[in-house]
Amino acid sequence: MPVPRVIPCLDVRDGRVVKGVRFENLRDAGDPVEQAALYEQQGADEIVMLDVSATPQGRGASLRTVAAIRKVLSIPLTVGGGVKTIADAAAMLEAGADKIGVNTAAVKNPALLEALAMQFGSQCVVLALDALAYGKGRWRVVVRSGQETVPLDALGWAIEATQRGAGEILLTSVDRDGTHSGYDLELIQAVSSTLGVPVIASGGAASPLHLVEALRAGADAVLAASIFHDGTFSVGQVKQEIAAAGFAVRPIEESAA
């Protein structure tokens, strides 16, 4: 059985890490390569990089960023944002991504998931599912970096996506993202108990306790951004708390470098 993963997330625009609240008001939060290396040293189990660039120039910068991160990183790197075609995914993989996250493009064209799984294997295909609550125990799918809600039930879409070949769900609560109020535990519970693939919980983490709660709710991995970027907690401190709560964690080792 794999141990729970702790995954710092880098939202990258035009080669810089940014962080906003509910996908808005982005502010600069540092150099992605330095941060990825630091988080690995602190014991991160994986890095997720979300490309939030809005322009083709920004996308080019992101490919260079992926390559630069890959050079220093000896843990897995998942890259999402703007992947619309097999060719986009191949370019990200070629640059150094190990897994590819897709959201908007998969909603618009679900067959993309089959094509990606066929080409690269399910273990490489992550469905980035942004979910917005609308009443008790129900969530809708949100696309375009939080901009557009689509008339699609989040749980139903998650089931369909895994049947089509997604091998993991990066599950973000749009309601909680950037609010520091903790993960949407009900959402995590609903998705992780329904699906057979691993689920990464995302959106709302502000303390190690929030990450522990998400794992207790059934998440296989926990993703957080600002608590690490702001230096409130190191990855190591968070993993200590998770271990203290009774979960096995991968021990922190000396840097590979």
Add this chain to the structure above:
Amino acid sequence: MDSVVIVRTGTANLASVVGAMGRLGARTIVTSEARLILDADRLVLPGVGTLGAAMEELRQRNLVKALQQRLTDGRPALAICLGLQMLLTGSEESPGVSALGIANGAATRFSNDVRVPHLGWSRISPPPLTDEPEAFAYFAHSYRVTEPPPGWSASWCEHGGRFVAAMWNGATLACQFHPELSGAWGARMLSRWFAGEGMLDLDAAVKGVA
């Protein structure tokens, strides 16, 4: 020789392997040329995706015979993830597809009472090429081998029952996990492999456990 030849199998993302070898100071040659593969003093066979697609790539590039020859000639070789399954006779994943057939066994899918794919960090024992009793290695796969093929020794992992985390025979080491993504421990393992140590250590480690 300070170089490593990495087989281009088409669907593999090679940047992680190239990066990890580069950090060890190795000169990396990524190729699908049979001559370079046959000449390689150290060969890496990576692979992601499905076994059927990967074998089709090897066939199109006319590499099946060269790999069968190079992987049994006594010189160091390292197969990673799908690379391990390519050494077998076949896999449940791609019925009817013949793999390289260097090791007599077939891969089967994990049962559905555990999360599939098996994605993340799991304990392995004994860790190949290092002298620690156990280590955490990074895995990303849905198919696995539950017994080492005849003549092969194994390192073990657990996910809904035990399966082969790594196996070795002669100078060929095959890892179901990704050493290039397995952090500081993975880098140590690759460094030992690159330095050419460890095949004897491996067998000693296994006897200690048996």
